[in-house]
Amino acid sequence: MPDIDGVNARILALLQEDGRMSNARLSEHLGMSETPCWRRLKRLEESGIIEGYQANLNRRKLGLGVMAFVQLRCSEHDQAATAEFQRIVETTPNILSCHNTTGADDFLLIVVARDLDDYSAFVDGTLRRLPGVTSIRSNLSLKEMKASNRLPVAPLKGP
The missing domain is CATH 3.30.70.920 (Lrp/AsnC effector binding domain/regulation of amino acid metabolism (RAM) domain)
Known part of the structure; x- marks a missing residue:
């Protein structure tokens, strides 16, 4: 399991805000190049810390009051x-x-x-x-x- 250092913690926080964020935008927010950012992201996914990505739905707008x-x-x-x-x-x-x-x-x-x-x-x-x-x-x-x-x-x- 990868250590959750400051950069990994920031990746996780940013992706919780916007799970559709591109690697280019993610690396820009982190102030690092795309390849090391992508490697960190893949390690977080492969270790199971990131389990998946999904859309958050409004239950009331779906009629679930x-x-x-x-x-x-x-x-x-x-x-x-x-x-x-x-x-x-x-x-x-x-x-x-x-x-x-x-x-x-x-x-x-x-x-x-x-x-x-x-x-x-x-x-x-x-x-x-x-x-x-x-x-x-x-x-x-x-x-x-x-x-x-x-x-x-x-x-x-x-x-």
Whole structure:
């Protein structure tokens, strides 16, 4: 894994701002020539620090007005139930993220839906059918104050 020195940290920060930035523009921002910039970028990609590039979409403009934070409690934790649970979660587009958590509940999901009727149908048709689910608690977002996928990037030396 490459060290995250000041230059690599700056590359990562710039690409989080604009994932479509050309290598020429990136090298210009960094004050370096294109070839070493390209090499650094390729090392960051090959090491898995950069996992991919994507467009950030506006969920409301796509008609997804409801965002819910869903806490699930499960009674079954055997390998087969867990594998089926994970398969369903990974293939359900309305579930943006799922975290196995500590505390009273087992999982925290972030779910989007068109409206409350759509969310209700999602709970009935998907969440209640997940293997071993014994409790579903939803908190609806009233106002999104910050939404970001950008990670704080600072120089970091490897082990």
